[in-house]
Amino acid sequence: MSEQPTVRFMTVEDIDSVLNVEHNVFTVPWSKTAFMNELTSNQFAHYVVMEVSGEIIGYCGVWLVLDEAHITNIAIHSSQQGKKYGQALLEYIMQLAKMYGSKKMTLEVRVSNEIAQSLYKKLGFQVGGIRKNYYTDNLEDALVMWVILDE
Template structure:
């Protein structure tokens, strides 16, 4: 990773840039209000951002509940993909979960998103189940993946 990359917790001042990133990465992007609620209403939510020279290029969010973590979102701007940044970001969240004594982590991924599935498998995730017609934009199935991180 470049020396100009840094991780930090998401803050309210980041929300406009995060929403812009959402629109570049997802067909059904989260709203600014959704992120605001994650930051200020959801006691279980933890969000990291990844910056390069002060510009937000990715983020990862999770709900940490008792001994399990559920990844809510992970995104890297399209022009920064293929550099191992998604892996670094997810590893940052896994490290935080280990610090918080989280034992397991789960996420959903589009059945067609083989690039993301490969990343998750590289970090030890395994297929757990299928959620039929999970994604509202095209009714695509989601693969539920799990990893023990203790």
């Protein structure tokens, strides 16, 4: 049985730990500056971290603009994947977005990332389109997925 994770809002002090997850999971990780700007300058951005035993093992960012929520990124450290932490984190952020008045949520996912796509579909997301050459590392397409949060 895995330990119960906790989720809380991300602070500037969390950036280095979040970067550890970011570099572990993504081929083109965000910079420290990008996270700093999201936390200090972007009025639409809300970021949460997931901790197990006091260690940050994942995070999720969402922009809340009018009645739409756009997931900027979501990641669970590879050493902690497969424990349903990603699902718990996404469910948390979906509830948070609803609390803030969002009616629908969107995200992009690599066309090759079938594990993530199946999680998103499990939580009600549907494919709404394709962004061609979205990812800068290999010009892979992204699926644009949407979910209505009221249902």
